[in-house]
Amino acid sequence: MFEKKHCRSLIDILDFSPEEIQDLLVTANDIIAHPEAYSECCHGKKLATLFFEPSTRTRLSFEAAMYELGGHVLGFSEAQSSSASKGESVADTARVVSCYADIIAMRHPKEGAALVASMNASVPVINAGDGGHLHPTQTLADLLTIYREKGGFENLNVGLCGDLKFGRTVHSLINALSRYPGLKLWLISPEELKLPSYVKKELLQEKNIHYVQTTDLEGCMPELEILYMTRVQKERFFNEEDYLRLKDSYILTPEKLHNARADLCIMHPLPRVNEISVAIDDDPRACYFKQVLYGKYMRMALILKLLKEAGTL
Ligand code: CP
Secondary structure (H helix, E strand, O other): OOOOOOOOOEOOHHHOOHHHHHHHHHHHHHHHHOHHHHOOOOOOOEEEEEEOOOOOHHHHHHHHHHHHOOOEEEEEOOHHHOHHHHOOOHHHHHHHHOOOOOEEEEEEOOOOHHHHHHHHOOOOEEEEEEOOOEOHHHHHHHHHHHHHHHOOOOOOEEEEEOOOOOOHHHHHHHHHHOOOOOOEEEEEOOHHHOOOHHHHHHHHHOOOOEEEEEOOHHHHHHHOOEEEEOOOOHHHOOOHHHHHHHOOOOOEOHHHHOOOOOOOEEEOOOOOOOOEOHHHOOOOOEOHHHHHHHHHHHHHHHHHHHHHHOOOO
C-alpha cells in the first residue's frame, strides 16, 4: 500500500513529445466541441492543488477542469495554511498527499520543487509554476491559443516582451516552440531583464533558432504574428527600487499597434498590471482572455492523459 510507484508527471513541457502535445490539442478541441462527453470521465477521482504561491488562473482553472470532468478537488492556496509553515519538506508533503489524491498540481516559489515532489509522490505531479523557472501548463494554454489562431506552430514570427529573465511562462513557451521549424523570435526587454544566457545557449543557439534581442517594441512590431506580453515579476526582485524603475518598461497602447499586422495575435499569460492598456481589450487581435479559457480545456486534457497513463482511469 505504501510502495512508491513511478508515475508520469509534467514538470517541463519538454517531458511531452510534439506528438503528445498534438494529442492534447486534439483532446482539448474535442472537449470544447463536446463537453458533455467528458463530464463523468473522472467520477470519484481527486485532484490536490498544492499552491505555496498565489494564483488565480492556474489554481482555479485546475479546479474547474477537475469539476468539469466529474471529479473532486482538495488542497490549499497558501503555504501558511499548510504544514510547510511548520517546516514540512516538499518531499514529505508529496508522499502524504499521494495518500489522499489521484493527481497533484503544485505551485512553489523554489525552482525544482515540482521535480522533487514528482520524485517522492506515488501519483502524477503537475508543475503549476516553480519559481522563475518553468510553467508548462501555461504553455499548454498558449499552444492551444496559437493553434486555434494560427493553425499550427511552423514558421512563426514571435515577439516576447517584458520580463524575460524571471518570466517562467516565457521560458516554457520558448522550450515548446523551439521544436518546430522556421521559428523566429524577437526578445524585447530592458537590459536588466534579458532572457537568461542558459536559455539562449541551450535552446536558441544549439538549435540554431533565429533570434533578435532588442529593447525596441515598436521597431519590430511589423514583423510579428504573435506578441506575447509579460508582467515584470515583482515577487522575484531583491530590491523594490529596481522593480519600480523597470515595471512600466513596456505598455502596449492602441497607438503602439499603428504598424502592427492585421492578423497579429496579442497574448499575455496574465495577471496584467500595466503592460497592456485596457483600451486594447476590445481589439479583435487581443487573445489573452481566450488564452485563459483555453487553459482550462488543456488542463482537462492533461488530467485525463496523466490519470490514464497512471492506470487510474
Ligand atoms: N498565468 C498564471 O499563471 O496566472 P496565475 O498566477 O493567476 O495562476
